[in-house]
Amino acid sequence: MATPDEQQSTAPEQSADASVAPEAPAWASPEEKLAAAENEIAALKEQLKDQQLRNLAEMENLRKRNAQEIGNARDFAAKDFAFSLLAVKDTLEMVLKDQQSTTEERAKVKEVKAEKAKFDPNVHQAMTQIESTTDAPGTVLQVFQKGYTIADRVLRPAMVAVATAPAPKDDGAAPAAQA
DSSP states (O other), X not given: OOOHHHHHHHSOOOOSOTTSOOOOOTTSOHHHHHHHHHXXXXXXXXXXXXXXXXXXXXXXXXXXXXXXXXXXXXXXXXXXXXXXXXXXXXXXXXXXXXXXXXXXXXXXXXXXXXXXXXOOTTTEEEEEEEEOSSSOTTBEEEEEEOOEEETTEEEEOEEEEEEEOOOOOOOSOOOSOOO
């Protein structure tokens, strides 16, 4: 039979945490064992409470960090787009100051000439047709939205109204001969 010292050395290692009370020795009275168990339970409850508070604090910190990151993402989401618009704004301001300059850009962006031009489906998008006796059919009569090309490719077609020949008027007479 093993001695009490040998039994203790073969028992599983206890937690290195000093706040957990060791078990009462085997020779202790039931009251002492109960008191030792209650002390151990109290120490474990304190550990759990401490761990719960740490977890709650970590969750709150994580929530705050995520809210800050979302706010930053929302604030700076359009940063690149806004930055690219600054060059356009600067150019427009310079053009307005200098009335002698042209509006052609370095990027080779050109406006599509549409008013009174012959309808071209490559650069125009017909939105409606307007009957006209003064203009030839297929002539652009009205521009709803300007079109643009970039390096001779359509960036955005011009949205236009196109002239069409007037519809023949029906005078109510019956067709001459139907057989």
